[in-house]
Amino acid sequence: MRKIVIAGNWKMFKTQAESQEFLLGFLPYLVETPPEREVVLCVPFTDLSIMSKNMHGTRVQLGAQNVHWEASGAYTGEISAPMLLEVGVRYVVIGHSERRQFFGETDETVNLRLKAAQSFGLTPILCVGESKQQRDAGETESLISMQLQKDLVDIDQHNLVIAYEPIWAIGTGDTCEAKEANRVIGLIRSQLSNPDVPIQYGGSVKPNNIDEIMAQPEIDGALVGGASLEPDGFARIVNYN
Numbered sequence: 001m002r003k004i005v006i007a008g009n010w011k012m013f014k015t016q017a018e019s020q021e022f023l024l025g026f027l028p029y030l031v032e033t034p035p036e037r038e039v040v041l042c043v044p045f046t047d048l049s050i051m052s053k054n055m056h057g058t059r060v061q062l063g064a065q066n067v068h069w070e071a072s073g074a075y076t077g078e079i080s081a082p083m084l085l086e087v088g089v090r091y092v093v094i095g096h097s098e099r100r101q102f103f104g105e106t107d108e109t110v111n112l113r114l115k116a117a118q119s120f121g122l123t124p125i126l127c128v129g130e131s132k133q134q135r136d137a138g139e140t141e142s143l144i145s146m147q148l149q150k151d152l153v154d155i156d157q158h159n160l161v162i163a164y165e166p167i168w169a170i171g172t173g174d175t176c177e178a179k180e181a182n183r184v185i186g187l188i189r190s191q192l193s194n195p196d197v198p199i200q201y202g203g204s205v206k207p208n209n210i211d212e213i214m215a216q217p218e219i220d221g222a223l224v225g226g227a228s229l230e231p232d233g234f235a236r237i238v239n240y241n
């Protein structure tokens, strides 16, 4: 049985005060969430500590949005795995397309970050996916295969989540058709040594499309951006039918 993981990625949204207001609205809905679903909130670094304290004893797991590959060192502006562990982080998003696009992340640094996260016991959520241009050029399959090949060198596939996030579907309202997401995710699975790795879909996941997405046999969860910022909407996603 593959694990279901529904994760919110808040990106660069919510101050500490706003994060606490979210929790107050969101936590009560979890009484309806089937116990086998893992619920994760990947929040800005500055929210981690207070979220950790106030999520203690709940079923929500804490996630970060990036991690450096060294445990410590002269890396201004970076955060290491031991620092995340100390504040209660369990998951970390790695290789998000926004990191690759705006902050120069390469498959090589993504691989280093994955290794560091795993060596400290964090579960990475590795993001892969093609741009519109790559899709239109018929390069979706080859691009994703290459990302997986490079990103997963020496990675333990028993402590890993993968998110298929087509870049053209992120923040656009232009969701990848559920059947197409299912097809690509099946393809990703066929390239893994462990076929039980949970593989999420991400890109304009909303309360009104989550049921169809989660009805697909290959899709094991969602990585949710904009719709995870609002307690009622994210609760509807977590409590999909």
Ligand SMILES: O=C(CO)COP(=O)(O)O
Residues within 6 Å of the ligand: 009, 096, 165, 169, 170, 171, 172, 173, 202, 203, 204, 205, 223, 224, 225, 226, 227
């Ligand atoms: O990038 C995403 C999650 O990591 C998806 O963002 P949206 O859900 O806002 O499209």
